[in-house]
Amino acid sequence: MNAGPQAAASRSPENPGLDYAARHAQYWRRNLTVCVFGSFTTLVSLSMLLPFLPIYVQQLGVQSQAAVIQWSGIAFGATFLGTAITAPVWGRLADRFGRKPMLVRAAVGMAVVMSLIGVAHNVHQLVALRLLAGLVGGYSSASTVMVGTQAPKERAGWALGVLSTGALAGNLIGPLVGGFLPGWLGIRGTFFAGGAMIAVAALLTIFVVKEDFDRATGPRRRPVAHAATGAHHNNYPVIAALLLTAMMVLLANMSIEPVITVYVGGLGVQSAHLARVGGVVMACSALGSTLTAARLGALADRIGSWNVIVACLLLTGLVMVPQAFVHAWWQLAGLRAIMGMTLAGLLPSIAKLARQAVEEHKTGQMLGYLQSAQFSGQVVGPIIGGVIAVHLGLHSVFFITGSLLVACAGLAQWARRRQDVAVTRSLS
Template sequence: MNQAAHSLLRPAHPRASLGYAERNELHWKRNLAVCVFGSFTTLVSLSMLLPFLPLYVRQLGVESPSAIIQWSGVAFGATFLGTAATAPLWGRLADRYGRKPMLVRAAIGMAVVMSLIGVVHSVHQLVALRLIAGLVGGYSSASTVMVGSQAPRERAGWALGILSTGALAGNLVGPLIGGLLPEWIGIRGTFFAGGAMIAVAALLTIFVVKEDFNPADHAKSRTASQAAAPMRRSNYVVVAALLVTAMMVLLANMSIEPIITVYIGGLGVQANHLTRIAGVVMACSALGSMLTAARLGALADRIGSWNVIVGCLVLTGLVMIPQAFVVEWWQLAGLRVLMGMTLAGLLPSIAKLARQSVDESKTGQMLGYLQSAQFCGQVVGPVIGGAIGVSLGLHSVFFVTGTLLVACAGLAQWARKS
């Protein structure tokens, strides 16, 4: 048989009929490694300003102590607000144009904006750039979309757990670096260093990350699946339960932030050690999550994501209660480590279920909504915690948050049966 006959018999697009995860089965582990590094560096850069943010706000001309605190809170929260607003959009574009372009866009955008923050001359410019960092950035969110849609279903929980560990490590290490770098290179130089770290992640993303995504093939595959069988219908009850649970994870973790320094001060910690001890206690939940995120993600692969979600919600809610009765700061720190260990199983399991709850062509959009819900919890958590602390007392924050988590476990148990 001649070559022309062979070409007629050969399929025109042999990989077009494969799913996205199958087309990228050779790349997902390497991409995971780059995404972990990129999530770590970007979150280090975003969180390292915590120790010196009030000092920078003062350098920009704000003099009143109350105004410094207010502007510092606004500047810090602006990034999360921006990310919550745009994560679904970037997820939808990832479904249409591929996951790698979203990673490159986020890395380059954040590298530029982080460097520009080092040259601002007013607090308004600082807030505006922090907001823009959230709007155009979101490398960690884009990484979740890529890893969540590329990893094989039987390994998705583990992969998302590893990714979550990198992000948690960034949030843990960032403030530590932020406490050291300004003494060596100055506050403005620290922002340039942060921009350089993200630029390295951008270069790795451009040259190392591989993705088999062709918009034409993707459209043909989607059309073929629709012709063969109706597209999987989204279970909106499950989706809503997952979004609420994702928000509750961050809300529970952040609800103590506004009161933690005052609460620790009431445990007998001396004033000259108060800030340092508060920082240690705040970091304890991230430390606990780093220890168990990958393990609980792998556990979800074995026993089912719903089982891990319900169990972790109940355990986290129970661990919240004793925090209201501690008499020493180290007791609170130990309980926060335990809380982080139980919280860690939630986000990878939620992301895995979110991927499975919608058609493959909408995976990125769904995971984008999930990221948005998480950042909403990160913004709302401190507000709710502060309001409860003022109106009902500091101890009430732990009782209310624990009750909400257990109620959320009931919601998850109900949703899994629908």
């Protein structure tokens, strides 16, 4: 990149590390497009195995139905666990060496591992490779770091909302693709096709994504502007509230997933159609989110992220309650779609605030912790939901998760007031 006087001034000792985003003013939209495509393809590849995962586990030598269910759950959750563990590490490395190398690493690593899953010989190798996909992958997480730091602050909510839409669309379409491809390519061939899709994303990342990364703005140098104001520095209670809220978003969405087919069966759906109807109901929350994620992200840019977070938490908590009183599957599907629409405003707004809660040279690490919290919710949510359903009944899952979301709204309101007080003190 041809750095002009403004860029040169921004890298001067008097102004270190202030405008990583400004240096990418002409690139961030193009990079966002590639990140959306890459997040979409990687999540399609990761989620497309849902319809045939139990069948593949059986082909790998697992016999009893109970063991098939157990190993399928372990294999599916292993990727999210791996991502939750390593997301902060990759975020910190992104601060040190640049965002683009992390994207390339994730895309190439996932393309290789996805193809290797197609040649697994036993279920232990399947689980190990799914875990490895999470450990070395995380393209969506790396995209959040890049987009969250390159987009201008006044457009960050919209950009993160668009990125979230691509990821949600991948989760929505993946199971549909997985329902058709094995019939054409076979199960192992489907994994090779998934690896090829991610390889395309890797090539686009290598040759299209642009980054002007200056290691002088790395963690060894603290931005003077933030040091002067102290508005966000060491505001750990606010950061903790953001991380907890992010975890709760995924926990609430996933809490009913393990038993949703059982719940749908209790609504009069015949066993022959149970799997298909259950899949439709599961997909409705992602469908709702794809419709509103970008719009709510843009709304956060206009009226403030805290306002969107508190409102969406309250609305989502309220929408959870009537799901316990439905009498037909289509009523549940409609409520899940509405819930997805309100949930969609949370993650982009939280990510925007997380970016602003720390000094610029630590934004990658902060967004890495945020991704870790989200994936932790995705792992813990089904476990908690299953435990509640077993001990307190299916309807209690909706009541308890709805109450937790309302409580998080109160926590977010407290965090906003604490942040306002910190800003006021820094300016006085």
